Amino acid sequence: MKLFRNILLVVLLAFAGHGYSQEITAKAHAMYQAKDYDSARVLIDAAIQTKEKYNSQTWQLRGLIYRKLETPGNTVNREVALESFIQARKTDTTNLYKDKINEYLYNTIIRYYNDAVTYLNEYKYIDSEKSYVMFKSKYIELIDPSKTFSNEDVEYFNALGGGYTKQLAQLSGKDYDIVFQLAVNALSKVLAVDSMNYLANLNTAVLYYNRGADLIVNQDPENTSIDVLMENIATAESLFLKAKPLMLKAHEINPGNIEVLEGLSGIYYSLNDMENYLIYQTQLDKINLPKYLEIYQKNPADKENLNQLVRIYSSTLKDDAQYLKFKTILDQLGG
Amino acid sequence: MLTQIKDTRSVAKALFLYNFATLIDWPEDYRKGNFIIGVLSSTPDVYNELNTKYKGKSIGSQEIVVEKYSSRTDIVKAHILFLGEDKSAEITSLTTQLKTKSTLIVTEKEGYLSKGAVINFILDGSKQAYEISKPNAKKYNLVIAAKLTTLAYKVVE
Numbered sequence: 506m507k508l509f510r511n512i513l514l515v516v517l518l519a520f521a522g523h524g525y526s527q528e529i530t531a532k533a534h535a536m537y538q539a540k541d542y543d544s545a546r547v548l549i550d551a552a553i554q555t556k557e558k559y560n561s562q563t564w565q566l567r568g569l570i571y572r573k574l575e576t577p578g579n580t581v582n583r584e585v586a587l588e589s590f591i592q593a594r595k596t597d598t599t600n601l602y603k604d605k606i607n608e609y610l611y612n613t614i615i616r617y618y619n620d621a622v623t624y625l626n627e628y629k630y631i632d633s634e635k636s637y638v639m640f641k642s643k644y645i646e647l648i649d650p651s652k653t654f655s656n657e658d659v660e661y662f663n664a665l666g667g668g669y670t671k672q673l674a675q676l677s678g679k680d681y682d683i684v685f686q687l688a689v690n691a692l693s694k695v696l697a698v699d700s701m702n703y704l705a706n707l708n709t710a711v712l713y714y715n716r717g718a719d720l721i722v723n724q725d726p727e728n729t730s731i732d733v734l735m736e737n738i739a740t741a742e743s744l745f746l747k748a749k750p751l752m753l754k755a756h757e758i759n760p761g762n763i764e765v766l767e768g769l770s771g772i773y774y775s776l777n778d779m780e781n782y783l784i785y786q787t788q789l790d791k792i793n794l795p796k797y798l799e800i801y802q803k804n805p806a807d808k809e810n811l812n813q814l815v816r817i818y819s820s821t822l823k824d825d826a827q828y829l830k831f832k833t834i835l836d837q838l839g840g
Numbered sequence: 841m842l843t844q845i846k847d848t849r850s851v852a853k854a855l856f857l858y859n860f861a862t863l864i865d866w867p868e869d870y871r872k873g874n875f876i877i878g879v880l881s882s883t884p885d886v887y888n889e890l891n892t893k894y895k896g897k898s899i900g901s902q903e904i905v906v907e908k909y910s911s912r913t914d915i916v917k918a919h920i921l922f923l924g925e926d927k928s929a930e931i932t933s934l935t936t937q938l939k940t941k942s943t944l945i946v947t948e949k950e951g952y953l954s955k956g957a958v959i960n961f962i963l964d965g966s967k968q969a970y971e972i973s974k975p976n977a978k979k980y981n982l983v984i985a986a987k988l989t990t991l992a993y994k995v996v997e
Binding site: 717718719721722724726727729730731732734735738739741742745746767770771774775776777778812816819836 | 845848851966967968
């Protein structure tokens with residue numbers, strides 16, 4: 506009798522080691538393999554109502570089936586899949602399937618990140634951020650509580666901030682205000698993780714600078730009284746002052762970048778700080794002068810280009826002879 | 841291209857000049873014909889801004905005309921004359937030239953109210969502001985609205 510009991514135990518263990526040993530689960534598995542996921546779902550949901558619920562493989566299969574039943578924009582089945590993998594982990598008392606279940610969980614959770622990227626590409630920024638936050642919280646909860654997301658945050662929130670920034674070009678009024686703040690918030694999350702992040706410093710500075718400059722440049726002459734003008738100047742000044750340290754940091758990180766030089770030149774110009782404006786504008790003009798001279802060679806009557814040459818030779822890269830030459834040409838063209 | 845340098849200063853100055861035009865009364869003989877805003881400056885920015893956005897608009901029943909002068913001798917009659925910083929040295933000759941006229945002389949150089957400007961652009965910290973000389977306004981028979989003096993950084997009485 507004792508021998509028989511031992512033989513039975515060996516048989517049961519062997520059965521358990523080969524695929525889905527239990528009857529309903531086995532049928533569900535067959536449906537899953539046949540890609541009939543709806544039938545597989547009905548069977549696996551029936552299986553967990555029986556003693557088969559004590560089998561980790563039943564829950565693993567349920568997770569896989571529900572994951573197949575996901576539809577775009579609807580994560581309910583993904584949630585069920587995750588719950589199933591959690592149950593699979595709980596019932597895997599000997600840790601036999603530990604690595605496999607972790608892989609299932611990871612591959613399911615990463616879908617939230619993929620959703621975040623997809624939504625980003627579809628300009629659905631609110632949904633994107635929700636998915637990204639979900640990805641992180643699920644990852645910490647189910648895979649690695651000690652995981653930090655510094656690199657992911659930098660990459661993701663830079664992209665999100667960039668997305669919002671692009672959107673601003675088509676917006677005005679309150680919509681502009683809302684999206685502007687969302688862009689700043691996204692980029693400030695990058696700076697909170699990495700205060701020396703070049704892109705976040707540059708893009709946040711550009712946001713502030715452009716907002717201040719637009720506030721001045723886009724004023725309607727006939728509907729801007731002098732008191733409103735002065736309020737706008739004060740508001741713009743506060744925005745330029747916010748932009749300045751960020752742009753200076755971007756310059757510290759990437760001193761030769763032309764966008765940064767343009768940004769600093771613009772900020773100091775708008776802040777009426779001629780001394781610093783000339784420092785950065787001179788660097789910028791040194792870079793751009795060959796381009797302006799080339800344009801002049803191709804189109805000597807380009808007034809805008811001539812204005813630049815006159816400005817350069819009379820202010821940043823002073824050269825009286827060159828200044829007179831281009832000023833004369835410009836005057837002959839009627840300024 | 842993330843950044844585009846925008847000429848905020850010329851925009852603000854042009855809008856100030858337009859507001860000055862609406863908040864100052866000129867004598868009777870200046871209330872007919874075109875309203876002339878003249879610019880004497882080596883740099884084109886303020887003139888370009890005025891010419892682009894304000895030419896053809898009206899001050900009362902007068903149509904705004906924007907004129908660019910290459911020399912002070914080009915100035916015949918102007919309601920407002922904006923004297924760019926690079927041409928500031930002309931102020932003494934200009935005040936002599938315009939002493940019998942009613943031209944609002946606007947400068948952008950420190951201390952220029954004492955040299956005859958009626959309004960002078962200055963900086964309040966890093967913000968564009970302006971100061972006014974009431975005695976100089978009186979010399980040119982210009983009446984400045986209280987709102988303009990209230991908002992001025994400084995008013996010379």
